[in-house]
Amino acid sequence: MSQEYSEDVMHLDTQVLRELQQLLGDDFPDLVETFLKDSTQRIGELELTIESTVAEDVRYAAHSFKGSSLNLGAVRLSELCRQLEEMALHGRLYRSSECLEQIKVEFDLVAAELQNNLN
Amino acid sequence: MNSVTDLKILVADDNRSDRMILKAIVRREGHQVIEAENGHEAVTMYDQFQPDIILMDALMPVMNGLEATRLIKSRAGGELIPIIFLTSLQDAHSLAECLESGGDDFMSKPYSQVILKAKIKAFSRMRVMHAQLEAHNKQMVLEQQVAKAVFDNVAHSGCLDLPNIRYSLSPMAVFNGDTVLAERKPDGSLVLFLGDFTGHGLPAAIGAMPLAEIFYGMVAKGFSIEEVLREVNSRLYSILPTEVFCCAAMVELNLYGKSLRAWVGGVPDLYLHQQQSSQIQKIRSDSLPLGVLEPHAFNPRVTEWPMANGDRIFLWSDGIVEAENTEGEFFGEPRLEALFNGTDSEALFDLILFEVERFSSGVGHSDDITLLTAAMVDIETLGMPRFDASRGAIGGPLDWRMSLELGPQSLKAFNPLPMILNTLVEVEGLRSHSGELYTLISELYSNALEHGVLRLDSKQKASADGFARYYNQREQRLSALESGQVTFRLGHSPEAEGGRLTIELEDSGPGFDYAKANRSADTPSVHYGGRGMALVEKLCDQLQYEGKGNRVTAVFRWPRLESR
Structure with missing residues (x-):
């Protein structure tokens, strides 16, 4: 289930990052910072919505995080968000906290790698 | 770019x-x-x-x-x-x-x-x-608006607003090719036309323009409906593509003779509603539409019908009979015919529109119906037509003589009246009297031809059957004519403040005893053709028969005095 794709799916797609770096040039660090800040906010939002057990809100937040992380090449993180979105879509929030924990862990990994990349 | x-x-x-x-x-x-x-x-x-x-x-x-x-x-x-x-x-x-x-x-x-x-x-x-x-579409819409304005001017001029005429024409006619025209001949007769072009849209309606020009021009000059139809057919034949033609009907109401001449080519049967008997005469389509036949193959067949005051002729396109209701049924001829039962002549037009509207409500547009109707009335109700007196020279020819002799072939195939009228109105002083002059030469000519040369008996025209027989006989005798002639001798001389026109007609017939003849307007006599003579006498200053009675001279002076 949640651990299904851990071996096959990468934490950060370096190809995507390289393209972004080329695209944004000097603005690339800005992008990374924006993503990290917004993501932290997004995780906080997920915590609140899961607590409130309003499935629709969880779904929207997960969906949004899924999209932005995919754009940054954080494929596994995006996949985890998709799972959470799926759960919320069907109203099955009983595993949601567990999923969120995994998301947090994954995000920390991604954040670390992104920071490395910048240096 | x-x-x-x-x-x-x-x-x-x-x-x-x-x-x-x-x-x-x-x-x-x-x-x-x-x-x-x-x-x-x-x-x-x-x-x-x-x-x-x-x-x-x-x-x-x-x-x-x-x-x-x-x-x-x-x-x-x-x-x-x-x-x-x-x-x-x-x-x-x-x-x-x-x-x-x-x-x-x-x-x-x-x-x-x-x-x-x-x-x-x-x-x-x-x-x-x-x-x-988008830009092209806007352009096209603008062009269509202009086309519609021009078309409306063409299609709606003429005398459709006469009191004895009623018509319904779709506002979108420019896009479905329906045309309705009306014009007076110089003698006051009324000619109506209804046309339904095949095809759709602007290309279909464009044919209406030359058609209308020819119609108005020729009718106003006094040409017969056969002549107008020939000319229209020729023009449409030459300008329209093969798949485009005009289903049409043309009728002439002779207000003096109380008769109807009709040609129907491709539109549904015309109805002639007789007020007194409440009967309908159906005038069937027996001709191909206009623009189909080559000029020399086009021979319009015109039928003649008596038409009393109050009788009404109805012309329509197939929009009435083909009107659909919500169940997909057609209005159909039986329903249309039933409307005429017991209905007063004057109420029919509104009744037809009302019933078709009711039948097809919810489906399509009932204002797409093209319907034209006219009632027979006396000339006094409409007055004489006013013509454009602005053409022609100031003064014109004042002293001249002219003669025209027509032999059998010409009598069969040629109508001399428009040409003669055109000559007469070259005299400026005669221009405003074209109506009277046309009536005059028309009556004299028809007497000379029908009673003089063809020796027809106008007493026949009194009954409905006799009417048809008379015109059949006329056609037969004319096409079999081997000898005979009608001669016009015209002359004009100036007088004090105006002029004096002399019109003489001589025919090769046996003449008649004019000295003894009864000149009462109500008794038709062999050589007077009934009403015609009383009318002729009213129109001119002097009327004299000479010789055997096969020669007549009319004098017309201008300016006209009120008392004349």
């Missing part, structure tokens, strides 16, 4: 990092970026900046992408504003929903530079083509 650079592209996404990426891609392609954070802001930015293309995230707070798209598309009206949805929605249902709200395309995350560039280029091209299409 338009290159795909420097477009204004609106990026609507609630995710900052996503926006940044898109912005970078779009800028790199040389375009201007406008940002919005939610659907509501997207609409505001659209109103303010009028972007060329919109990249719209589907799920956004405040107002989502679908709602914003609906609003923007409705504000855009006829303009094409391409909206590309940015979405990581996967299921077909959601994607379909995006398109239904007005979206034109998708792009999924992660955003690809290459793909976005291609989409922007494609949609920009589409936008340009769309704008060209």
